[in-house]
Amino acid sequence: xxxxxxxxxxxxxxxxxxxxxxxxxxxxxxxxxxxxxxxxxxxxxxxxxxxxxxxxxxxxxxxxxxxxxxxxxxxxxxxxxxxxxxxxxxxxxxxxxxxxxxxxxxxxxxxxxxxxxxxxxxxxxxxxxxxxxxxxxxxxxxxxxxxxxxxxxxxxxxxxxxxxxxxxxxxxxxxxxxxxxxxxxxxxxxxxxxxxxxxxxxxxxxxxxxxxxxxxxxxxxxxxxxxxxxxxxxxxxxxxxxxxxxxxxxxxxxxxxxxxxxxxxxxxxx
Amino acid sequence: xxxxxxxxxxxxxxxxxxxxxxxxxxxxxxxxxxxxxxxxxxxxxxxxxxxxxxxxxxxxxxxxxxxxxxxxxxxxxxxxxxxxxxxxxxxxxx
Numbered sequence: 001x002x003x004x005x006x007x008x009x010x011x012x013x014x015x016x017x018x019x020x021x022x023x024x025x026x027x028x029x030x031x032x033x034x035x036x037x038x039x040x041x042x043x044x045x046x047x048x049x050x051x052x053x054x055x056x057x058x059x060x061x062x063x064x065x066x067x068x069x070x071x072x073x074x075x076x077x078x079x080x081x082x083x084x085x086x087x088x089x090x091x092x093x094x095x096x097x098x099x100x101x102x103x104x105x106x107x108x109x110x111x112x113x114x115x116x117x118x119x120x121x122x123x124x125x126x127x128x129x130x131x132x133x134x135x136x137x138x139x140x141x142x143x144x145x146x147x148x149x150x151x152x153x154x155x156x157x158x159x160x161x162x163x164x165x166x167x168x169x170x171x172x173x174x175x176x177x178x179x180x181x182x183x184x185x186x187x188x189x190x191x192x193x194x195x196x197x198x199x200x201x202x203x204x205x206x207x208x209x210x211x212x213x214x215x216x217x218x219x220x221x222x223x224x225x226x227x228x229x230x231x232x233x234x235x236x237x238x239x240x241x242x243x244x245x246x247x248x249x250x251x252x253x254x255x256x257x258x259x260x261x262x263x264x265x266x267x268x269x270x
Numbered sequence: 271x272x273x274x275x276x277x278x279x280x281x282x283x284x285x286x287x288x289x290x291x292x293x294x295x296x297x298x299x300x301x302x303x304x305x306x307x308x309x310x311x312x313x314x315x316x317x318x319x320x321x322x323x324x325x326x327x328x329x330x331x332x333x334x335x336x337x338x339x340x341x342x343x344x345x346x347x348x349x350x351x352x353x354x355x356x357x358x359x360x361x362x363x364x
């Protein structure tokens with residue numbers, strides 16, 4: 001068991017005094033390994049709060065560079081870092097916030113050739129990707145590798161959050177067996193998102209991740225949380241495991257990873 | 271019997287930008303047909319030609335996915351609420 005330094009006791013004091021966390025919970029966080037897919041809208045706030053919480057090992061996958069139009073919501077980056085790799089920018093912010101966090105960067109585009117190896121080294125995977133091909137790839141890989149996936153997605157004023165825990169609940173394909181055909185995907189038809197919505201949903205993903213690490217409370221396994229910002233409503237719907245799921249059922253029809261084509265001109269990025 | 275239907279953002283263009291509408295019917299299929307009568311084109315967005323919901327759209331009766339009830343034949347009762355929940359992929363990296 002590692003000893004906290006005086007600085008750590010002070011830094012994490014508001015966690016440590018929570019009976020649900022305590023010193024042992026804080027230690028679990030410091031020893032945990034979390035992989036963030038994307039340092040964009042969802043990944044920025046998620047990385048920020050995971051770092052503040054003292055997640056000991058944070059992997060970040062992104063191949064994109066910081067753009068001025070990102071800064072309306074991607075708060076881990078800054079104006080002076082326009083043009084910098086998002087992974088590098090995120091690392092700078094995290095290291096300035098909390099030196100306890102060991103950040104590992106993967107400047108790569110996720111595909112079937114690298115995802116299995118990437119997720120292998122981590123306890124939990126947070127999906128902050130922005131396109132269907134990546135979401136299906138990540139889901140299938142997590143099912144195959146038995147990794148718990150914390151899912152979040154946003155669109156204009158609406159967000160969805162859930163936790164896919166293999167063996168314990170449904171996966172993304174139990175909900176939506178196939179990606180939408182090109183042109184039918186909601187995110188292809190009109191853009192835009194209220195910037196702060198990314199913060200709400202990305203941070204709900206962090207809350208779920210921390211509960212999983214700590215083993216406390218009830219997680220969103222088997223539940224889909226929907227946030228409607230315009231009407232100020234949170235709703236929780238039941239998600240059920242599909243006995244005929246193409247990937248997580250007893251007789252899966254998908255046993256290899258699929259690299260779906262890019263949709264409607266939107267670049268397949270993480 | 272008028273039932274409350276929650277319309278997701280991607281379909282609100284078809285419902286005069288309303289996120290909540292009402293529709294009449296005894297089953298989910300009736301409700302979808304009544305929605306089509308009110309908002310032309312919406313059925314094609316929700317359903318395959320067979321009438322079953324598209325594979326990237328789920329329909330919920332209260333908190334339950336109708337695929338795990340009786341599908342579009344599921345009977346509805348007064349006070350029920352229907353939600354249309356499409357897959358959304360956005361995390362807005364770009």
